Amino acid sequence: MLLAIDTSAGTSVAVVDREGGVLAEHTELDTRRHAEVIGTFIAACLSDSGVAVAELSGVAVGMGPGPFTGLRVGIAAARAFAFGAARPVVPVISHDAIAYELGSAEPLLVVTDARRREVYWSAYSGIDAVGLPLRAAGPGLTRPDELAATVPEIDGYRRLDAASVSAGALGMLAETLFYNRRPFAVDEALYLRSPDVTLSSGPKRVS
Amino acid sequence: MSAREPLVLGIETSCDETGIGIVRGTTLLANVIASSMDEHARYGGVVPEVAARAHLEALVPALKQALAESGVALDELDAIAVTSGPGLSGALMVGVGAAKALALSLGKPIYAVNHLVGHVGADVLDSVGSGPSRPAIEYPTVALLVSGGHTSLLLVRDLISDVELLGETIDDAAGEAFDKVARLLGLPYPGGPEIDRAAAGGDPTAIRFPRGLSNPKDVEAHRYDFSFSGLKTAVARWVEKAQDAGEAVPIADVAASFREAVADVLLTKAVAACIDHGIPRLLLGGGVVANARLRELAAERCAANGIELRIPPLDLCTDNGAMIAALGAQLVAAGRAPSDFDFGADSTLPVTSIQA
Ligand SMILES: [Zn+2]
Numbered sequence: 001m002l003l004a005i006d007t008s009a010g011t012s013v014a015v016v017d018r019e020g021g022v023l024a025e026h027t028e029l030d031t032r033r034h035a036e037v038i039g040t041f042i043a044a045c046l047s048d049s050g051v052a053v054a055e056l057s058g059v060a061v062g063m064g065p066g067p068f069t070g071l072r073v074g075i076a077a078a079r080a081f082a083f084g085a086a087r088p089v090v091p092v093i094s095h096d097a098i099a100y101e102l103g104s105a106e107p108l109l110v111v112t113d114a115r116r117r118e119v120y121w122s123a124y125s126g127i128d129a130v131g132l133p134l135r136a137a138g139p140g141l142t143r144p145d146e147l148a149a150t151v152p153e154i155d156g157y158r159r160l161d162a163a164s165v166s167a168g169a170l171g172m173l174a175e176t177l178f179y180n181r182r183p184f185a186v187d188e189a190l191y192l193r194s195p196d197v198t199l200s201s202g203p204k205r206v207s
Numbered sequence: 208m209s210a211r212e213p214l215v216l217g218i219e220t221s222c223d224e225t226g227i228g229i230v231r232g233t234t235l236l237a238n239v240i241a242s243s244m245d246e247h248a249r250y251g252g253v254v255p256e257v258a259a260r261a262h263l264e265a266l267v268p269a270l271k272q273a274l275a276e277s278g279v280a281l282d283e284l285d286a287i288a289v290t291s292g293p294g295l296s297g298a299l300m301v302g303v304g305a306a307k308a309l310a311l312s313l314g315k316p317i318y319a320v321n322h323l324v325g326h327v328g329a330d331v332l333d334s335v336g337s338g339p340s341r342p343a344i345e346y347p348t349v350a351l352l353v354s355g356g357h358t359s360l361l362l363v364r365d366l367i368s369d370v371e372l373l374g375e376t377i378d379d380a381a382g383e384a385f386d387k388v389a390r391l392l393g394l395p396y397p398g399g400p401e402i403d404r405a406a407a408g409g410d411p412t413a414i415r416f417p418r419g420l421s422n423p424k425d426v427e428a429h430r431y432d433f434s435f436s437g438l439k440t441a442v443a444r445w446v447e448k449a450q451d452a453g454e455a456v457p458i459a460d461v462a463a464s465f466r467e468a469v470a471d472v473l474l475t476k477a478v479a480a481c482i483d484h485g486i487p488r489l490l491l492g493g494g495v496v497a498n499a500r501l502r503e504l505a506a507e508r509c510a511a512n513g514i515e516l517r518i519p520p521l522d523l524c525t526d527n528g529a530m531i532a533a534l535g536a537q538l539v540a541a542g543r544a545p546s547d548f549d550f551g552a553d554s555t556l557p558v559t560s561i562q563a
Contacts, residue, residue, distance in 0.1 A: 035300040039307030039317075039548030046311070053312055068256065069297040072263050076301045077308035079267050084281060084312030189263060195256035203391040206443040 001051055003042065003059045003081060004171025007034045007074030008066025008094035009112060009164050013041035015049040015056075016171030018179055024048035025168040034073035042081065058087050060174035062094035062165055064190035065120035065139045066112070075189055090174045091185040094165045095122035099133035100176075101169035102160065108133075109157040111147070112165075119144050120192065123151050130180050132173070141192040213285040213539035216273070217532025218266075218309075220302030221294025221322045222356045223247060223258040225265035227273040228529025229284075230536050233343070235332045236277035238522060238529040241265035248396045252386055253355060259297040266305050273528070284315055286545065288535025291319035291563040292556030294356065299552035307548055316545030318535040319563035321556055322526075324370055326352045326492035327363050328534035329523040344517060347486050349373070351477040353501070354493035354526070355382030355397070358473075360431045360480055361558055363490075367537050372558045373480050374431025377420070381469055382495050384435035388442050388465050392458055402462045403499055409463030411500075416441050416468040421475070430483075431476050438468055470504045478508050490517045496524040538562055 001023075004014045011034045014025035026041040026048075046053065061078035064071045082089045095110045099122070102108065108124040122138035142150045151157070177184060212232025219226035223244055229237040243261030247253050274281065289306030292299055303319070310317040330344045350361040358376035363369070379387070382399060389398025394405060419434030420426065442465050449456050481489055489509055495501060496518060509516040523530060543562065550563045 033551070035303045036549055036551040038304050039311060042308060042311050043548060053314070069259070069300060072259060072297070073300050073304035076263055076266060076305040079263075080270075080305035081308035081312040083267050083270060084309045189260070191260070195254060195260065203387075203443065205447055206440050207447050 002171045004167040005074045005078045006062030006165040006167045008062045008064045012167035014167035015045045018175040022168035034070040058090045060090040063091045091187045093185045097170035098162045099124045100173040107157040109159045213536045215532045215536040217288040217528040218302045218306045219290045219528040219531045220262045224526040226528030227269040228532040229277040230532040233331045237273040239269045239273040255295045262301040286316045288318040290322045292553035296554040319546040319550045325530040329519045329530035348488040349480045350490040352493045353381045353495035370558045376433040378436040406463035409459030411463040411467035413460035414464040418472040470501045474508045488515045494525040
């Protein structure tokens with residue numbers, strides 16, 4: 001059983017079991033309340049599912065891509081919870097959870113909002129025998145009007161614009177990856193953008 | 208105090224230091240600070256996004272180190288305390304998210320506390336192995352908290368129930384002024400220690416730089432408030448004038464005179480607050496306390512006015528998790544109910560909100 005957390009869009013928390021499916025899930029679409037709701041959602045998922053912390057075998061977490069401030073809340077929470085529970089963190093790419101939930105055998109382009117008139121995207125060629133999405137390219141960051149040029153094979157893809165990521169789907173994806181001995185994602189936040197800094201060219205005159 | 212004092216772990220991420228502290232009541236057990244200062248150096252100041260990214264990476268390693276240093280096991284803890292504000296919002300959120308999840312994974316209560324009041328709380332801690340412990344801090348006290356993020360003058364009647372903001376900076380924090388002036392003197396970041404070094408041997412009376420909000424009219428409206436942006440501009444003008452005239456800038460004199468102006472205005476207002484309120488106690492906190500001249504002038508002015516001066520050890524003055532744990536432990540010891548899990552990060556949390 002896994003606790004699953006994703007804050008790459010809104011805030012979503014779930015407790016999942018490979019056989020039992022999604023045992024509890026709480027999602028808030030508001031993209032400005034991650035820090036407020038993360039704790040109550042974790043507590044609610046544990047109590048709704050009746051699963052004790054000691055019964056969990058890990059903490060799955062969406063590593064993005066997603067707007068930084070919110071994304072970090074979920075990753076920080078997942079790492080801290082895993083540390084407290086002495087369980088491993090299971091990093092997952094958030095877009096993979098969207099593709100996994102859809103389960104489409106057809107080529108798929110997942111697109112999410114990156115703010116500042118840019119989008120995050122990931123391209124999938126389909127799913128494999130156990131239902132795992134086959135990511136062909138991405139995740140990447142681009143302007144919407146440059147998406148076609150960025151993902152050359154876009155014509156054949158179905159485009160899915162997602163506003164939320166389900167922690168339930170993310171957790172089930174992690175369970176499936178683990179069960180089939182597939183690698184997890186790298187334990188690194190997928191910012192895909194360098195910090196917003198302009199280097200100053202030295203002090204400006206005041207007189 | 209109860210027979211067994213509360214064992215509390217504190218998490219602080221309000222600016223560029225990831226602080227994890229562990230205390231038992233008023234005893235400091237661990238104070239781990241991971242700073243992202245070096246990453247900000249090339250920008251000449253704290254970049255919020257850079258700080259927040261660094262917190263995310265530093266958090267669990269700092270937790271491990273604090274537990275190892277203190278010899279405390281997670282399940283022994285009585286509570287988790289965390290800074291919920293004021294500070295940089297994206298940075299605060301990392302600590303808030305982590306603290307909530309850690310508390311829930313352990314089934315422990317959480318105390319969301321005020322960063323500025325935490326600076327005051329630092330003074331209740333005895334230092335590990337520092338010989339005979341100091342007498343406990345007495346209230347009421349005036350507290351002057353000076354860092355790169357804040358410059359505040361507080362009246363603390365009681366640490367956990369009655370804190371009043373007397374004044375604060377209306378523009379730059381004092382630490383920011385140090386950084387900016389260092390830059391225009393061609394000195395690296397962070398500016399505080401650089402200005403201190405450059406000022407050695409300089410004449411603090413060489414140039415009379417302005418003391419912000421100190422003329423009678425301003426004092427009427429802003430008796431305990433500070434302003435450093437005018438001072439910074441005055442230094443820039445002075446330096447430009449010298450350069451335009453083709454003169455070498457006397458860096459030691461400029462640094463010493465600037466530093467004197469900052470220390471003077473800080474202590475003048477802090478001492479005035481003590482006298483006005485009939486409180487013969489002044490506590491210093493915040494990273495700028497590292498400044499040698501500020502400490503020296505504080506000692507002089509306090510001695511001259513019969514004011515007891517308290518300065519916690521330096522690693523408890525800069526932002527740290529131990530002070531947050533200490534304040535949390537005071538709340539636990541007083542029997543306060545824990546915070547609800549729905550608190551957020553509040554970048555402008557007022558000092559009257561000691562616990563969120
Ligand atoms: Zn501070």
